[in-house]
Amino acid sequence: MRLQDLANISIIMQGVFIPFSLLFVLLQLYKQTQLTRAANAQALVQISSPFHLLMIQDPKTVELWLHGAKTFDTMGEVEKAQYMGLVTWWLLLHENIFHQGQMKLIEQKMYESWQRDLEYLVRHHRLENRWKSLRSYYHDDFACHVDDMIAKRVSL
Numbered sequence: 184m185r186l187q188d189l190a191n192i193s194i195i196m197q198g199v200f201i202p203f204s205l206l207f208v209l210l211q212l213y214k215q216t217q218l219t220r221a222a223n224a225q226a227l228v229q230i231s232s233p234f235h236l237l238m239i240q241d242p243k244t245v246e247l248w249l250h251g252a253k254t255f256d257t258m259g260e261v262e263k264a265q266y267m268g269l270v271t272w273w274l275l276l277h278e279n280i281f282h283q284g285q286m287k288l289i290e291q292k293m294y295e296s297w298q299r300d301l302e303y304l305v306r307h308h309r310l311e312n313r314w315k316s317l318r319s320y321y322h323d324d325f326a327c328h329v330d331d332m333i334a335k336r337v338s339l
Contacts, residue, residue: 223289227297230276234269244269252309270308271317277301278325285324305332 238245244265251258251266258266277297284294304310310317311333318326 220288220290220293223283224293227276227280227283227289227293230279234272234276252307252312255312267313267317270304270310270313271320273304274317274321274329277304278321281325281328282322301329302332302336305329306336311337 238248247262247266248269251262251269255263255266277300280289280294280297280301283289284291284297310329314329314333318329321329
């Protein structure tokens, strides 16, 4: 076999193996995306766990969370700060979830379940009463998203 024949065979082999290589790279990217989404979902559970553990361990915190929106005007300064700290903590988590959802870093079904939780937060905590003072602390995209939820809630 001549050198030219070997070169031709080599070119043909490259033509065969390049598509397989590209397919393999695409498969790896798909798998990596799935793993990243799973890791992000797990991270959200880890971030929310201290909040839930606090609720389980401290009846005063549960009382603030359950009744804070209704009794806010009669609370003392410290209780108001504690309650707003809880609401802010949960809103920060939801802001993170919102941005991950927009960037497709979590599964759509996971994102939708967290959105139901955010809707509950808006409704149960009567966020429309305090959102104006909180809004500027959040990214504008998330703030507009909450604005829409509040508008939908108020129009009901």
